[in-house]
Amino acid sequence: MPSTTRVAVGATIRVPADGYRFGKGPLTLWITEVLSVGRFEGALWAELRGHEVNPDGTLRIRQRFAFVRVDRAVAVEVPSRWSRRREHVPTRPTWRCQACGIAWPCSAAKLRLLAEYRHDRPALTVYLATLQAEAAEELPDSGPNAPRVGLIDRFVSWARARG
Known part of the structure; x- marks a missing residue:
């Protein structure tokens, strides 16, 4: 069961399409860097860099940026396939x-x-x-x-x- 989390390096988060900028559809991201956190449009947002997690649990090799609304980010478990490799x-x-x-x-x-x-x-x-x-x-x-x-x-x- 997912739980609400603060955004941190090493965390894997899932964000619905309306909870982040710079992309389409829901986003599952393994965070490698938190660039900034601050208020924007009345909510707390984080500028992140990380790797998108594919449905099979592997990471996309290309890093991506995302501007994520912190209260919409939910921690997710890392798939066991990914944690072994x-x-x-x-x-x-x-x-x-x-x-x-x-x-x-x-x-x-x-x-x-x-x-x-x-x-x-x-x-x-x-x-x-x-x-x-x-x-x-x-x-x-x-x-x-x-x-x-x-x-x-x-x-x-x-x-x-x-x-």
Whole structure:
């Protein structure tokens, strides 16, 4: 049985279509970042970043933003299928894969991204360039082994259409 919750990193929430902005239909979101919380139109709203949860319990690899009315968000149980298997999503600020620990995007993440964007490769490139810019701001940039070196190859080059 769902219970009302405050919005927090690591929580999975379900919000009806009229309880959030920037999308259509009900939203189930695993929260990775709470960007801000404040009053808007007489209610408490939270600006969130996270991964949408698919009906089978897997996470969509692409992060999304949502502006959620807090009193409309309901905590939901994480499907057991998801809790047994960690998804290949980036952790911040290290930008390493949550599941396998290597530099993100790992091979599994690349395969899922290619499948998710199979009909829109330019959108994939724009999405990855945006993440590359965010990683460049968050990763340390000093020292000989600085993780910022090669970010364009790591995030964008592999996704360009070949041929």
